Amino acid sequence: MKIDHKIVASFLLFLMTVVCIVSGVEFLDMRTPDVIYPSEDLTKIGKLSDYFEELKDGSGDTDIYFFEGKEPGATVLLLCGTHPNEASGFIAGVLATENVKIKAGRLLIIPQACLSGFSCTDPMEGYPQSYTLESKSGERKFRFGSRVSNPLDQWPDPLVYSHFPSGQKLSGFETRNLNRSYPGRPDGTFTEKVGYAIVQLIKKEKIDLAFDLHEAAPEIPIINAIIYHEKSEDIGLNAILNLEFRDLRYAPERSPENFHGLSHREWGDNTDVYPFLMETCNPIQGRLRGRTNSELILTGKSPQYLAAQETGKLRIEYDAEGVPLDKRVARHLQGFLEIVNSYNEFFPEKTILLEGLPEYEDLLENGLSNYLK
């Protein structure tokens, strides 16, 4: 029996509608905001649009958590979630927001700098949309987003991305990468506008010290590195030596003067801030990762990377224990704390005094769950 081709077409269209509804519901689930419970020392929650009106109520208008101490001191910016597929940066920001206590100075935390990127995943990567962490109040779900802004906010990508104002050429995909968009411009692309707003925030809030937390694949040479602008060099090196005493190894990397668009370069060049960028090792971002699921985000265990490491071609510490999220978050927080301490040593007249954040060893011993509300 031969079925009429128009009936087949109608049936397929119906099937397509079902597929679109089912997958659409799943995709739209990524628009549900992550919930963060700030510590009692929170002064106010601002918005990025406070620094650039055009972002107001849009998908780039991320929250800024303000913590202000009773004593005056330095102002520090902890920017996380630049790349929403780099979980340790985001979770370090969440943990800091939920635990920090401040005695002197001001701390501004942006847990989701590229808020738009949290609403989708990277195509063709097979990434999970979220992962679940244990917390004091039970299980909490966090989004695992894309490296770049959602194409629904900025599309199409050009073949070649020309960075403003340097004119540096990068692949078209990078046009939606926040960490290639600084210093940004008010009349630029969506991502450039977000970058512009962050630079305006640094200027208006007179930020003294700023952090941008990242992760990278195990094969990337800047794993476990602290990247600094040349003016931040002494502060960074001093912190690296202090971290060594805790058996925490961070490779110092000076920001190349001719590589534009990155926070550690453009924040330093365009504002008075001392910028730092830190990287941890995240196997789910790597090409050799194997099975790609939320467990890999949490455990960082990849038999493929272990096999690769055994060949002697990898230049990182990697063993059967993997690189669990707890450890990656602990590294970020300890690096942050040591750089803040180092800043305080260099600027004793303008210090920032923070409490409540777990030390590296405490976080490993007690686990993330004990520090998430």
Place this chain on the structure above:
Amino acid sequence: MRLFKSLTLLMLALTFITTQAQESKKYEGPILVTSAGQSADVKLAGLLLKKQKLEAETITMAKAEDLKGVKTLIVVPGFSSKGLGAAGISADEELKRVQELLKQAAELKIPVVLLHIGGKARRQGQSDNFIKEVAGVSSYMIVVEQGNEDGLFTELAKKQKVKLELVSKIPLAAEPLGKLFK
């Protein structure tokens, strides 16, 4: 017999004192610190020397002419693509610079100290090329253990017949470094 024993002891003591004197005489200021591979470890080396109250000039891209008046050259090997990017040179150009610098140091009889503090992050691939280049002319090596897990530095020091000082952490490299000049 007792006289013989005393004489032997005296001779041994004298030999020890002479060797010590020679070793301490071997390394003196002015000190020039440079990188081989443009990793930022060279800046940490400068900081370590500072902590030992030793005056040293750090020129990340030191050239042969910078050796004028220098009495000790400390080279910190370690490859960094970011560092090379910052310096605006290629790995080949960097290797050529290092080779010329080391050649000039040998001609001027300036002792070279290899200081490797980058651990695993500054090993293998391009980093090993720079390490081998520097090790070939160095008269003393101070290495953070993590960078010597495969025994490369032990092997190089044995081949070069020079002393290798292994330390467990970067800050601990300051002490042997300081001792060389004291």
Place this chain on the structure above:
Amino acid sequence: MIFWLYIVILVLLSLVIVKEMFEERDWKKQIALVMVLIPFILRIFLIK
């Protein structure tokens, strides 16, 4: 502006594909056409 231009292009392309589906007599080719249509529809409705 270019964003909406691309959306218009997608709508037009989708209409052409639907038309083609109803004219195509080979069911395997009809399946291929509907598979192309899915990401287009998701983008037109600003879902993905």
